[in-house]
Amino acid sequence: MKLFSISAAAGLLLSSSMGFAQVTPSHESVEGSFPAKPYSPYANRTIPERPLWGDTHLHTGLSLDAGAFGNILGPDDAWRFAKGEQVTSSTGQPLRLSRPLDWMVLTDHTDLMGFAPDLQAGKPGVLADPKGLEWYEGYSEGGEAAAKAAFDIITNFSQMTLPEVLLESYSPGADAFAFTWEKIVQAAETHNDPGKFTAFIGFEWTSVPKGFNLHRNVMLRDGPVRALQVVPPVTQPPYGNTDPKSLYQWLEDYQAKTGGRAVAFAHNGNLSNGWMFPTEETYHGGKVDEEYVKNRAKWEPHYEVTQIKGDGEAHPYLSPDDEFADYENWDVGNLDITQLKTDDMLGGEYAREALKLGLALEAKFGVNPYKFGMGGATDSHTSLTTAEEENYFGKSVSAEPSATRVLHPFVESELGSFEGHTLVASGYTAVWATDNTRSAIFDAFKRKETYATTGPRIALRFFGGWDFDENDLRTRMPADIGYTKGVPMGSDLRPRESDAAPSFMVYALRDPIGANLDRVQVVKGWMEADGSLKERVYDVVWSDAREPGSDGKLPPVGNTVDMEAATWTNTIGASELATIWTDPDFDPAESAFYYVRVLEIPTPRWVLYDKVRYNLELPEEAELIHQERAYSSPIWYSPS
Known part of the structure; x- marks a missing residue:
């Protein structure tokens, strides 16, 4: 082997400084001169090198409930805040994150898309309906009247008693619906900065039959060219339904029509009263059969295990020997507390139990529908992705920092309540991706190389x-x-x-x-x-x-x-x-x-x-x- 001495190297440097032609070895001339594993441990690396921090679940004032509660911030505000800019909240308070996020999915609700801004503006089409007028007057009065109006909207939504004229005006096929979807898509594209910050196009499919939470968030791998070929699905009849199988069909159709890619993430099984992770039992009119387990395994590779409405990893009733299972459990009832929780429901609600149930379903069907990766999110309805305890801006505008928010119930019914002090400043998802791009992060979700935190960047x-x-x-x-x-x-x-x-x-x-x-x-x-x-x-x-x-x-x-x-x-x-x-x-x-x-x-x-x-x-x-x-x-x- 020919040696290359220090003195020879010095001679080459000296000769080049004296005006002689500099010799630059080609890749061919040095190939084979070094061992297969380079000296530099960072050279030729193809593995993910650092966690990329983000939020898979955030709402702006475009969402029906967020806007009704007084959120006046739109997608642009949400993206700028996630990227580290200082913004002013809907209650007039300045804030920013301690550190920017690396990526985010903005997931405004699809049902009645476009209604919230028109309600806030008092558009004639809203005021022409008696319920619309009632809600607008409550919103305009503010305070308790606004909160009452917002909860009435949510109650009518969950009971599927929304006024027909409003449904028709803000559902697929309506101009307001299409305009709002285009606004969401274009805002994500504007703020997407490959290599620096990734803005995903997404939405929340808001299934809540009988007040049982079956919500899913959807994340697209794609940009506007594909996303604008479709409109997102809804759950209110006659424009949609609340069975997850209908969402799986939409995802199938989206990929077939556009050539794009999409996945769905369930969340808050703790508010589903046992319906989130069914086994051989029927659920909401559907049945856990081979078709169900295959579709769930295909379309839901990820589960949101911790967020504002409770931590969903484990429960002390299911894991009595786990001294840390009693963490931020929300186990009073379903989403609107119209039905109280019973112990037999808990097995279909928590991630650890679901992972076990998946083993049994795999033995039965040959497919594990609950083979999911873990993630965390805020589910904030303020446009502000805050998961830091000292910087927590609440679930909704009514829960932004104030001297009374701790005592203000998040949900209250004749059967019980979720008290304000039980809301959780959680969480974030870390992704081991090779690049900060839509494709790399999406692919990491598909292979489940993700983890959840309740907020800290561990x-x-x-x-x-x-x-x-x-x-x-x-x-x-x-x-x-x-x-x-x-x-x-x-x-x-x-x-x-x-x-x-x-x-x-x-x-x-x-x-x-x-x-x-x-x-x-x-x-x-x-x-x-x-x-x-x-x-x-x-x-x-x-x-x-x-x-x-x-x-x-x-x-x-x-x-x-x-x-x-x-x-x-x-x-x-x-x-x-x-x-x-x-x-x-x-x-x-x-x-x-x-x-x-x-x-x-x-x-x-x-x-x-x-x-x-x-x-x-x-x-x-x-x-x-x-x-x-x-x-x-x-x-x-x-x-x-």
């Missing part, structure tokens, strides 16, 4: 394989080994080639401006030979040299929250946690899934920030501190 890697060992953590770039020796979150384990149990590489890094980490857990679910479904939560790595007690439980990390100042210190916990964990209870004959839950140390909830800023007296039951968290998408194992 960096989380999770890989599964058959031969990870402790030496694989002796690097600052665990992903290189993770992709080489295993598969990332959202994947199926590669075929088993030995008698080994699966091993997993987990790496979590705290939000740079957030709280330290308490612990990392692996949640496992599996189906035994008799068809019974089981789960277990393992503490796999933790901070502060704690040791599990005789009951196997890890002692609490502690609490540094200053209740008088609404702050905390990072004097406990760890800035990063990493481990290689091997399943000690593995049975190769049992189908299983694994996902990671990362817990922060205790920090203030938004309610404590409000208490300090407004000097409030709060209800005794108001939660003031919590442990924020992240949920990875699962990794699945199948014996076959």
Whole structure:
């Protein structure tokens, strides 16, 4: 091998400076001179290198309910805020995010699209209808009258008793509907900046039969050329219906007609009274059969597991041995609390239980309809994607910062209420994508390489394989080994080639401006030979040299929250946690899934920030501190 000495290199540099022709080696001349793996660990990389942060669920004043509650901000305001600009809220308050997002899906409701701006403006077509006039007068009066009018609109919507003339004027085929859809599409295109910020075209399909939440958000991979060939589907008859199968048909037709790509995300199963994740039971007039499981698996690769209306990972009734399952649960009733919750409904509402049910349905039909990735979103109806506790602007305009919002119920009926202090400042979705573009991020959703957080920007890697060992953590770039020796979150384990149990590489890094980490857990679910479904939560790595007690439980990390100042210190916990964990209870004959839950140390909830800023007296039951968290998408194992 010919050596290239330092003195020779110096000679070449010197000669070029003296006016001689500079020799620039071609790619052909250097090819083969270096090993296959370049010295630079960043050269030739094709793996996703950093999480891209975004929100899959946000409403502007174009949405029926958001506009009725007084949101006057449109898509342009929402996009500018997500990109890091300062805006003024509908209540006149200046705000911006601590850090811009990388991407977002704007998901205004499709039913009565275009009605809200006309209601606010008092258009003649709205005022000509007695109900329209009543709602406009309430909206114009403001305060309690406006809230009453907004809830009456929502009640008429859920009961499918909207005035026929208004339905006809703001449904597919009407000019106002088409104009609003074009406005949504063009705004996304205006703000889409490939490589810097990705603006997705989307919408929310708002199925709520009997007040049971079956909503789905839809995200398109495409731009205006394809999106404007169609109009989005609705749920109000005779223009649409509330069965998810009708949405699946729309998605099928969209792809066939335009050559585009689309996916749907369900959310808030906790408000569906058991209908979100059906098994062999009928649901809303439909049946869980082979067609249903195939379509759901095809069109819903992702689930919104945490948001403003409650956290949907787990419930203490379903997971009594999980000390952290009781987190921001909304379990009073359905969406409008016209029916109270009973324990038998909970199994069809929470993500962990759904992942287990999916194993059973796969054994029955050969397809797992609940094989989804995890994500978080705000579902804010203020046009403001705020998931930071100290910067929380509420669910709707009526819940924007004020001295009274903590005491103002989100929903109230004769049967119960969702109190204002139970609203959740959650969450965001992190995507492991190769580029900040529509195509790369959409493809990451399809392969389920996503994870949810309740707001903090925790960096989380999770890989599964058959031969990870402790030496694989002796690097600052665990992903290189993770992709080489295993598969990332959202994947199926590669075929088993030995008698080994699966091993997993987990790496979590705290939000740079957030709280330290308490612990990392692996949640496992599996189906035994008799068809019974089981789960277990393992503490796999933790901070502060704690040791599990005789009951196997890890002692609490502690609490540094200053209740008088609404702050905390990072004097406990760890800035990063990493481990290689091997399943000690593995049975190769049992189908299983694994996902990671990362817990922060205790920090203030938004309610404590409000208490300090407004000097409030709060209800005794108001939660003031919590442990924020992240949920990875699962990794699945199948014996076959």
